[in-house]
Amino acid sequence: MAKKWLFKSDPEHYSYEDLARDKKTVWDGIANNLALKHLRNVCRGDEVMIYHSGGERAVVGLAEVLSDPYQDPKKKEARLVVVDIAARGTVPRPVSLNEIKEHAGLKDFDLVRLPRLSVMPVSEKHWKALLALGKG
Numbered sequence: 537m538a539k540k541w542l543f544k545s546d547p548e549h550y551s552y553e554d555l556a557r558d559k560k561t562v563w564d565g566i567a568n569n570l571a572l573k574h575l576r577n578v579c580r581g582d583e584v585m586i587y588h589s590g591g592e593r594a595v596v597g598l599a600e601v602l603s604d605p606y607q608d609p610k611k612k613e614a615r616l617v618v619v620d621i622a623a624r625g626t627v628p629r630p631v632s633l634n635e636i637k638e639h640a641g642l643k644d645f646d647l648v649r650l651p652r653l654s655v656m657p658v659s660e661k662h663w664k665a666l667l668a669l670g671k672g
Contacts, residue, residue, distance in 0.1 A: 539582045540658040541574070542595070542647060543621075547588040552597035552626065555586065560622040564608055567616070571655040576605050578619050578655075585627075585658060585666060587647070594630035595666055599623055627670030641665045 543563060545551065555561055566575050578601055586597040603620040633651075636642050642665055646656040658666070 539577070539579065540584070540660070540663045541578060541582060541601075542585045542587050542656050542658050543599070544587045544589050544654040546590050547592055548590060551588065552586045552623070555597065555599065555621070556623040556626070558623075560602060560620060562618050563621050564610065564616075564618040566618075566654055568652075568654060570650075571653055572615065572617065574653075574655040574657060575617055575619065577657075578605055580604050583624075583663075584621060585663075588630075592630070593633040595627060595636075595670060596630045597623065597626045627667070629670055631666055631669040635669055636666070639665060639669065 550561070566572055580601055580603055582601040584599040584601060585595050586599055587595050599621045601619050602622050605617040605619050607614055608616040608618045633647070636645065637648055642648060642662060645662050646653060650656065
């Protein structure tokens with residue numbers, strides 16, 4: 537069964553709109569040890585929510601993982617890995633961090649507990665709650 541993840545992106549650097557335009561991309565630039573540990577557990581076929589950090593702070597889109605993790609071809613460090621992802625659509629309504637924090641079923645979600653982490657797993661319960669919020 538496919539796992540579910542949340543990937544954070546600074547929209548000024550690379551937004552979901554960029555991913556939708558490009559159709560697919562190499563998800564790179566992850567350096568935090570815990571985020572890298574999570575990225576190493578991502579598998580082809582997994583589902584991803586894209587979260588815009590910065591001023592927006594909201595879940596904005598969905599993506600699918602196209603590859604298992606592999607060494608970042610732009611870096612010489614073996615510990616730095618990347619995955620390929622493809623756009624799968626925007627959420628009907630962005631889900632803000634404030635909404636996530638206020639939702640009783642998301643109090644233990646890593647985005648609330650570890651807000652600086654750029655790659656994190658999303659439980660089935662949290663995934664469903666986020667999608668429901670995104671439907672408006």
